[in-house]
Amino acid sequence: MTTLRSVIDRESAEYRAAQETMISKLADLDEELAGALAGGGEKKIERHRRRGKLLARERIELLIDEDSAFLELCPLAGYGSDFQVGASVVTGIGVVEGVECMIVANDPTVRGGTSNPWTLRKTLRANDIALQNRLPVIGMVESGGADLPTQKEVFIPGGRMFRDLTRLSAAGIPTIARVFGNSTAGGAYVPGMSDHVVMIENQSKVFLGGPPLVKMATGEESDDESLGGAAMHARQSGLADYYAKDEPDAIRLGRRIVSRLNWRKAGPDPVAEPTPPRFDPDELLGIVPGDLKIPFDPREVIARVVDDSDFDEFKPEYGTSLCTGWARINGYPIGILANAQGVLFSAEAQKATQFIQLANRSNTPLLFLHNTTGYMVGKEYEQNGIIKHGAMMINAVSNSTVPHISILLGASYGAGHYGMCGRAYDPRFLFAWPSAKSAVMGAAQLAGVISMVSNAAAQARGSAVDPDADAAMRAAIENQIEEQSVPAFLSGMLYDDGVIDPRDTRTILGLCLSAIHNAPVEGTTDFGVFRM
Template structure:
């Protein structure tokens, strides 16, 4: 189905006079590019570097050494836990709920809906926080009851939110509201069109005090829809099930809405409430189905006979948004790193306050393992420099120990350069759980100087208007979490390795605790870091424009 859909899309572009040669040759996200093999590059290494200031990083590690072998074994255990939890998440509300959803209610499962909507059957879908909602005080809510992530529709990156009606009928828990609001925040930061696949029973009433009244509660969803629309960020809804109570406003606040005959309904109160109020028996379809809202109320704009047609209409709507598509530009050419991604698992720390050689980590992530380092001899506990990731030029800021006075000044200087040149910044966090003392040659003025330097680094990161992406690869603790663009400093995306620990000095929490509470945008396996960054950069750069960073008062 998707192959035919993509072919029809390309034919339409050819008919319109577009040059589709590069489109047919390669998809910028998924088709293998023409890259040199490692053996081919090794023959030309000297020539490749001659005349350039950077260097090829040495990523060689001994996997049989005690440290790396122990870390690799620990990483395998974490990966097994990750896969086990993902299997739970994919089952949604369980086998009985899934059977009721598909057999009795005749509806498509939410993850199958995603495949029908996006390009490539969802192969490139970036899911956010799949483990959110696990182990909370009110029990387990798989994926927080709502799937969120970025998928490409006709080459346009879109923020997609899909209710999972197999989990308590798609009702929203507090963690589900928080997850949905984070998705809208990411969409706003990156100007991503939003597509809502709606199948929701509204708020989970036993917890309504944590869902309804506050500025960051359920009502904020509708406020965000209106504000994003005013910012010319398109809002599209596809009604594939119930939209009850507050859920009814998602499609009615959207720019365009599709509804499916027979299963899509929109009303503030369903048939049971009508009967309780006035004693009238009415069907859900008659009360708020596709015919009523397409022919009478006008709450929806497109009538679909079935879900497949609904998602085809959704794709057609995205095709009319008049926004850039990845098919409009040729994909970048780049080299693979010299070292295999699988080895990144051997860098997964087994506890807090463990060092990671970030130069070696970078050698496994950046194009050609080639790094143009900035101020390599000054403030060496913070690595700064430029590299390419899958063809994208980025600035990199990575911990190589505690952030010292000099390291903080160097970091602030580098962030300013990235802002001046409109270059996205990747932060790789592995901070210590306590501030280390300054080296003897940096103790003039000592603590006060260090504090001012770190304040400068914080200020430059906070004010930086270029895209910022953070990956926590080890520890992430108190003030150094802030110095490395933690959650409170608004990175456009924040990922975390499964071995990571976060918190204040003596009370660190593991990655699964963190992600269950949406302290991050999701756990990623170390070996997937480069590919996740590739997709992340495609998202944050797609609609980006030249920016001007303005700073407040920086203490001298």
């Protein structure tokens, strides 16, 4: 039997404490997400509605197929910055006429939908996901262009947004722009570089320079409609391919465009019918302890995520701090690497390397479940080759070509974050549980290292060490690292694609795997030199 067993005791004090901590973190997360949902606030929303316009998420809801899911991505972008949480744009994957599409919708209630540095990063991330996974892109455009006070951070890198549209088109991935309001200055190139363009009568405005700028530059008198209105672009410039009467009509036309794409997935179909896990996904709330120094068994997570809780473990008696094995999620094959006891030793690194090679041989996507403090340090481990073995694992992750998905469950520290396919290693998707933390090392360890280095430097200068000042410095550093290691902060930096409720893990993985299979799923035999 390969069905996983569970030893979770929902009545135990440990389980209840972990559950309460997770529920508290989820409540905090809901507060932050509410900020993104609120957009520019009640006054801006009311003004938007008085103009007869729908909100960004209402437009998305009308666009996607009825009762289908919308996987919103990076909703906390900009958290901890001077900008509105959400970064004035909504991005995510939704099903339109049976086709999974990347949807990018400006939120015009937030500073007119202008693009600040976080808007740009979030949009570029959406483009990367679309290109990697071969997803048609639907832009729901209503933006005043760059947020001018931040132009030094937006203008130069912002050119990539237009480059991405042309590269998507060149790759045969359709791009559709529906213009709901202003698309001015550089933003005019969004419809200009899209394959299909829908504009709305008396609402869409697309021009490189508005009437005031034209007046200053050329002395010419003009108005919005003659300069860049939908009627002009539909009848004279030819920029508009479709001329809609209102927003619902534009959304209808957008759906019709998708229905005529004759889009087909290029990846393999699921190999089996989905089978629910045998254990209650609600129990995922109590698996990760509030104190990440306390280990937990990732098999308890796997048992509540994979089909029928069925898991063929690979090398279960070797390198036991890393659990590896084969399963299915929503009928799709998956290879799983999950940290079991936090620390990665040489055996774990070698085991992971072989497993990643096997997944590439069988064209099987990989799922990384993080809870690692990194690779083991110490004289014995250095002498036994921990560097070359860790490098071997990172080499395998770096050069693997099957799709990767990462989920940070607990700790994700040091080079262990790299070996488990952190953001820098381009997983197709990366999510975090509210319990997760990620940094170069744990806060206490980092503060201790800085303290020792600082004290050694003081002694070398012949200065006395002040214990009180040292303690205060350590406390300040620990607090800073704790603040910068939590999921909301990291998600705000776009180091993940969202902080998710553990109970939604299987659903989100299923949506991601379905999206991934729009593109071919192909492994490789080409890896760098493995130092033996």
